[in-house]
Amino acid sequence: MLYDQIVLRYGDLTVKGRNRNRFEKRMLEQVKQALSPYTGITYMKSFGRLYVRLNGLPYEPIADRLKDLFGIVSLSPVVSTESDLEQIRAAALAVMRSLPEEPKTFKVSAKRAWKKFPHNSQEMNHLVGGHVLRAMPSLKVNVNKPDVELRVDIQEETTYVFCEVIQAAGGFPYASNGKAMLLLSGGIDSPVAGWMALRKGLELEAVHFHSYPFTSDKAKEKVIELAKRLSYFSGEPIKLHLVPFTEIQTTLMQANSDNLIITLMRRAMLRITEQLAELNGANGIVTGESLGQVASQTLPSMNVIGRATELPLLKPLIMMDKHEIIRVAERIGTFETSILPYEDCCTLFLPKSPSTNPNLRIVEKVEALLPNLEALISAAVEGTEQMLLSHGSQTSAQTAGEDSWF
Ligand code: ATP
Ligand code: MG
Numbered sequence: 275m276l277y278d279q280i281v282l283r284y285g286d287l288t289v290k291g292r293n294r295n296r297f298e299k300r301m302l303e304q305v306k307q308a309l310s311p312y313t314g315i316t317y318m319k320s321f322g323r324l325y326v327r328l329n330g331l332p333y334e335p336i337a338d339r340l341k342d343l344f345g346i347v348s349l350s351p352v353v354s355t356e357s358d359l360e361q362i363r364a365a366a367l368a369v370m371r372s373l374p375e376e377p378k379t380f381k382v383s384a385k386r387a388w389k390k391f392p393h394n395s396q397e398m399n400h401l402v403g404g405h406v407l408r409a410m411p412s413l414k415v416n417v418n419k420p421d422v423e424l425r426v427d428i429q430e431e432t433t434y435v436f437c438e439v440i441q442a443a444g445g446f447p448y449a450s451n452g453k454a455m456l457l458l459s460g461g462i463d464s465p466v467a468g469w470m471a472l473r474k475g476l477e478l479e480a481v482h483f484h485s486y487p488f489t490s491d492k493a494k495e496k497v498i499e500l501a502k503r504l505s506y507f508s509g510e511p512i513k514l515h516l517v518p519f520t521e522i523q524t525t526l527m528q529a530n531s532d533n534l535i536i537t538l539m540r541r542a543m544l545r546i547t548e549q550l551a552e553l554n555g556a557n558g559i560v561t562g563e564s565l566g567q568v569a570s571q572t573l574p575s576m577n578v579i580g581r582a583t584e585l586p587l588l589k590p591l592i593m594m595d596k597h598e599i600i601r602v603a604e605r606i607g608t609f610e611t612s613i614l615p616y617e618d619c620c621t622l623f624l625p626k627s628p629s630t631n632p633n634l635r636i637v638e639k640v641e642a643l644l645p646n647l648e649a650l651i652s653a654a655v656e657g658t659e660q661m662l663l664s665h666g667s668q669t670s671a672q673t674a675g676e677d678s679w680f
Contacts, residue, residue: 276372277333277351281434282324282340285347285444298322300447301345308339308509320429321387325352338670341440342507344473345447350425352436357391357428362398363405365435366424370406370413373437377421379414380406384426391428402426443671446475448508453477454558454588455551456504457543458514460496460616463562463591465608466599468504470590471560478504479554480512481547483519485623493616498663503608506665515550516659519543522650523623529640532625536570537632538640539623541582542651548583549655559583564591564599569628578632605672 284301302317302324309315309326315336318325328336333351340349353369355361370380384398393401406424407413427434456468458480471478482497498514505512519542526538547559563571570579580587591599603609641647 275328275330275332276368277353277436278328279352279354279434280326280328280333280337280340281350281352281436282326282346282442283348284322284324284345285446294322297345297447297450298324300450304343304345304447304509305340308343309336312336337440341442342671343447343509344443344445344475344507345450346442347444348439348441350436350439352427352434354432354434357388357430357433359393359401362426362428362433362435363402365433366402366426367406367409369435369437370410370422370424373422376410377413379416379420380422380424381415381417381420382406382424382426384428386428388428388430390430398426398428443473443507445473448472448475448510449477451475452558453479453554453556454560455515455547455554455556456480456560457547457562458482458497458500459562459618460493460500460612460614461562461618462603462609462612463564463567463599465500465504465562465612466602466606467560467562467590468500469507469602469606469608471588472504472508474590476558476560476588478508478512478560479515479550479556480504481515481517481550483517483543483546485520485523486518488520489617492614493618496611496614496616498661499611500608502663502665503606503611503668505663506668507606507671511662511664513554514661514663516661517546517550517654518657519654522647522654525644525647525650527623529644531636531640533627533629534632534637534640535623535625536628537575537578537637540570540579541637541641542647544579544583544587545651546654546658548585549651550658551585553655558586558588560588560590562591563589564594564596567596569630572630574631575629578634578637581634607669607671 312331314329316327337349353365355365382399382403384395386395403415422437424437451474454476456478458464468478480501484494501512501514522542526535565571603612
């Protein structure tokens, strides 16, 4: 096994001071948790990086898992050697020879973090590059656009040699920025919103409203599948709240305000979620809304709906186009599940012309005329079932490659 470690580079250097320590501690916990199926791995922190020592395990599946964790910007499988010229040269040659296809051009980029090392970075580029060229005579140096950039990172104890930099998901480690409730439907958008919230370091609990028997077990299975997928990215089990919504919906239908029905349902959803948030120590609500997508997602609609709760509403997709959302859904592996046919509790009761510009006072009046709305909301909270879901063994996300996620 050539590579003996994987180095993880963290995100934002703007995260400083005590936050940085908390972030690094959380990062290590998260990595350990995600790699718990692999025995024998050890860890080392150094200069704001985390080194995962493989102790004989192949790096590929481990790198694949790590690239989907949040808080890691990039990672590289590395060969570690003593900080000694001949050993560094030997490692460099081994890395070049291990490439699946022999490159035409390369360059060495040495970095001397340990200033007492006898050769500076420039000298090392030549000393290592010359050694590789002598052993692989068909190779040429190209400093501007090499096929392979061979990096040599010289530290006091150890020198790391590598040529691959794998882009990872970025963001903050899971649960390093507070907790929110995610409104998870079976559609395309809300799992993507969940992934984006997780990426920002939010701990999530998912909330799904079902209208059994109008919505089927299939619809529920689908949401369970999506929640499990999200738990793959957080690396921790995710709690799913299944809220019985049938009675509230049938009651709202009786208000005879057909075009306001979606507005009323959404407000009821937010009220219930607010109570669940309170019970579970969450401070915000994440939804998959995107401006203009449907009648309930115009700005006037969102204004009236949002007034039903005092919690911050986090809408990661608000300014994204559908094709961008779909692209992320495909990459994170939720798209295929999301497009399975299902009935959502809201689409079942969809009126012919839902209001795009509801009037808050009228909406409040309609709600006040429903005698038992508060009691129904409390009953729905009480009747909510909880499930704790984990991902089992799931495949990694599609590699983002050089371009950004969107
Ligand atoms: P999605 O693709 O996520 O279903 P959508 O574009 O179909 O979104 P709507 O159906 O209007 O949009 O829903 C807007 C948001 O409301 C969803 O993204 C989701 O956060 C929330 N939501 C809708 N239906 C449910 C449900 N049955 N349970 C929980 N949340 C829901
Ligand atoms: Mg939907």
